[in-house]
Amino acid sequence: MAWILRGLKEGVVTTSYPKRPDGYGDSYKGALRVSTSPPAAPEGDSAAAAQATAIASCCPTGAIEQHPAQEGLSGQPHLSVDRGRCILCGICVQSYPELFYFEPSTETSKLARHSLVVPEIEEGDAQLSAVRADLARRVKALRRSVHIRHVDAGSDGSEEWEVAALLNPVYDIHRLGLFFTASPRHADLLLVTGTGTAGMAGPLKRTYEAMPYPKIVMAAGTDAISGGIVHPTYSTHPGIAGLVPVDIWVPGSPPSPFAILHGILAGLGLLSRSCAAKIARQDAVAHGPSGSKGAPR
Amino acid sequence: MIPTHTDISADSLADSVSALLAQGARFGGLFASRSVKGPTLLTAVVAERKGLTLLEATVAASTASYPALTAQIPAAAWYEREIHDLFGLEPAGHGRLDPLVLPLRSGTPRETALAVDAPVEIEESALGAHVHGEGMFTIPYGPVRSGVFESIEYLLETPGEDIPHIRSRIYYKHRGIERRFERLPVDQAVLVAERVEGIASVAHAIAFSRAIEALAGVEVPERAELLRVVHAELERVANHLDSMIRHTEGSGQAVAYARLSLHKERALRLQATLCGHRFARGVVLPGGVIGPPLAPPKEILEHIGALEHALDDDIQALMATPSFTDRLRGTGAIPAHIAQGHGALGPVGRASGMAEDVRIDRPYGAYAHLGFQIAEPHSEGDALARQRIRIDEIRSSFHLIRQALDLLATTDDRGPMDGWHTEIGLCSGKVISSVEAPQGELLYMVESDGNRLLRVKPRCASFHNLALFPQAFQGDIFTDFVFIEASFGMCIAGAAG
Known part of the structure; x- marks a missing residue:
């Protein structure tokens, strides 16, 4: 059979995302959530305090934090998860299934580092709007044709597979006007994976400097955001934010192709209205009392 | 249980391994381990078809040197370079002891540098000089390469189209992950x-x-x-x-x-x-x-x-x-x-x-x-x-x-x-x-x-x-590179450690 017929025989395999939501992307467990907080203990209850410490210390990357009553969230004591540190290992979900669950979602990228902490701490959003406005100003000229330069700054190798998957017929990002480029001189977006090794610090900075303005930077994966479980050693930085200024944060270990795509589109302001509406709905659900419980892996 | 020979002196490790290889075994690797301030233990792995054999030798902290295996077993070259980088052991007679995973300024005390949770300073001048020959030049390919690849630098040494020699620099991605x-x-x-x-x-x-x-x-x-x-x-x-x-x-x-x-x-x-x-x-x-x-x-x-x-x-x-x-x-x-x-x-x-x-x-x-x-x-x-x-x-x-x-x-x-x-x-x-x-x-x-x-x-x-x-790369040219690399199917993260 001729090659062209092989391609045609399969029919259309390409996702309609972001025009329409994608079933696979929406069902992939790409995020961790806190379902409820442990019951409030009276002041000075040492057993409860010990339990709170145990919950926080079950996380190998220190992503779980216990907040006392005074901080945020209408004054209640609560747990938070920093998705920028979470490697989705599931140890907390196994140990405390009543407190943590996996959320089926790949739309997890954020435009500010602190927004990766869930539940979100409500604070003055002036800073966040300033970040958004700055990014919007920079990406204004890019929208219809964006060239991406990928740099591996010390990944485990799986991130490269997920980034390269964006070119397969399922994601096919060329349809969205997104292209990978060989030269940083042609690049608009710097897509960085890996924790930031001592050896890649120099080449990463030089690549960033070689890019023309306006330029934006994306940290793809938990390693690139915080170093994940790979940091600290004598040869790793705690993520790449100390090396280049990061605009888009995509958690995941590794982030799925949908998560990376969501990050690119969110950063460029290219998410379609229907998807944006969906995200708003999801946020509303997540903040409400009834979160759907994901099965532990 | 894996047969282990522990009664070997560091001086005769190379001979002992070579003797096993001469009987048709395969060189499987050379690893070092060290307790704090103590002597370094070298473990050589020799693979026979149905089992592995370990040979252990101790290198005293005072000497920090031993006769290189590489002189007799070329396959040990990278292992000894890695051990030299991470443990500071000197394999005497190695021949080409360029840094492999961690090029540091010469004289940097490795023990103290590697004990700290802060990134060491990479010193590119510690790397070996390029080859020189008539009409030869080096094309650096990497570490940031054209496409979605893991970071590695290949130095293609060439007179024009052939690639008579190539060197791989893997240190860019070294994460020191063993320590984790x-x-x-x-x-x-x-x-x-x-x-x-x-x-x-x-x-x-x-x-x-x-x-x-x-x-x-x-x-x-x-x-x-x-x-x-x-x-x-x-x-x-x-x-x-x-x-x-x-x-x-x-x-x-x-x-x-x-x-x-x-x-x-x-x-x-x-x-x-x-x-x-x-x-x-x-x-x-x-x-x-x-x-x-x-x-x-x-x-x-x-x-x-x-x-x-x-x-x-x-x-x-x-x-x-x-x-x-x-x-x-x-x-x-x-x-x-x-x-x-x-x-x-x-x-x-x-x-x-x-x-x-x-x-x-x-x-x-x-x-x-x-x-x-x-x-x-x-x-x-x-x-x-x-x-x-x-x-x-x-x-x-x-x-x-x-x-x-x-x-x-x-x-x-x-x-x-x-x-x-x-x-x-x-x-x-x-x-x-x-x-x-x-x-x-x-x-x-x-x-x-x-x-x-x-x-x-x-x-x-x-x-x-x-x-x-x-x-x-025996007689292959630039356009063959992509196929040779892909056919090896390697993961650079694993190689760099």
Whole structure:
């Protein structure tokens, strides 16, 4: 059979995302959530305090934090998860299934580092709007044709597979006007994976400097955001934010192709209205009392 | 139990290893370990067909030098350079002791620099000078390369079109990941193992877990072993497909590229259907697996059947496309005696006449009783032979997956859903475990005092084979590079450590 017929025989395999939501992307467990907080203990209850410490210390990357009553969230004591540190290992979900669950979602990228902490701490959003406005100003000229330069700054190798998957017929990002480029001189977006090794610090900075303005930077994966479980050693930085200024944060270990795509589109302001509406709905659900419980892996 | 010779002096280590190699054994690696301020223990691994032998020698802290193995065993060159970088040991008579994973300013006290959790300062001037010859120049390729690649720099030394010599600089990606094991309890350390070579997470988790299980003398439930096989073989399929995808990309086979990447995406999605993660992370842990598969084995069997059928059809068409096979034939040929001498691992070795496969030679887990045929080794040693080996291995992987899923489906009907995991603690001792990763033989040397992990040293096939990489450029030119690299199927993260 001729090659062209092989391609045609399969029919259309390409996702309609972001025009329409994608079933696979929406069902992939790409995020961790806190379902409820442990019951409030009276002041000075040492057993409860010990339990709170145990919950926080079950996380190998220190992503779980216990907040006392005074901080945020209408004054209640609560747990938070920093998705920028979470490697989705599931140890907390196994140990405390009543407190943590996996959320089926790949739309997890954020435009500010602190927004990766869930539940979100409500604070003055002036800073966040300033970040958004700055990014919007920079990406204004890019929208219809964006060239991406990928740099591996010390990944485990799986991130490269997920980034390269964006070119397969399922994601096919060329349809969205997104292209990978060989030269940083042609690049608009710097897509960085890996924790930031001592050896890649120099080449990463030089690549960033070689890019023309306006330029934006994306940290793809938990390693690139915080170093994940790979940091600290004598040869790793705690993520790449100390090396280049990061605009888009995509958690995941590794982030799925949908998560990376969501990050690119969110950063460029290219998410379609229907998807944006969906995200708003999801946020509303997540903040409400009834979160759907994901099965532990 | 692995036979270990401990009565060897550092001075005679090279001779002892050479004596074993002369009897037809293969050099498997050289590792160092050190207690604080104490002497350094060198462990050489020699692989015979049916088993591993360890040779241990102690280098006193006062001398910090020993006669290099490399003088007699060229395959040891990279191991000794790595040990020199990380332990400061001087292999006397090595000949080319350039930094490999950590170029530091000369005179930097390594012990103190490596004990700190802050990135060391890389000193590029510590690297060796380029070769000089009439009309020769060096083309640096990397570390930021044209496309979505892992970071590595190849220095192509060339008079114009041929590549008579090539050097690989892997230090860019060095993460010092071995050290991370030592800080963590066993159930978290397995998460580090999964990230040593992220595209072979399952193989690494199995190898690390088997070492812990060997220390404790614990048996893993049978159905857990079966599930491990399913994930490990799906991972092998995805890895071999990745190598082929890069071949099709390099040769401009646009439709074949699209088809094969679609199949690879489906293989990763099957992993996620089984366990929730596209790279099957969090499934394998010491003592067994986390739990039953998330989808019934019968349902997975249908998907596997469809994937296998579609893939087989496309691969047959690809191998009947001359504009594809012509690019691979004769490209990057490694003669059998060179592969043998270096002890080439995995598909690279099997394409050059070596018949070794850990799953057959030292069967572990469920491989011991699953019907399974090793792919016939090829003798051509070129990129086409490596591609053919991968095709055969994909077929045998599907065969293994089907058997394992069939068995899982029947045990499913019989008993309750427990028995996926045996309780396990950390026991003291030193073991070395081996599994067949997609890249080839993967070794894990694990040392523990019963309370914590003292040293974990993964030896990735990528590291061993990358040292052989320059030997594949006999008479090849620039445009062959992409095929030779893709046909090796390496993970740079694993090689750089």
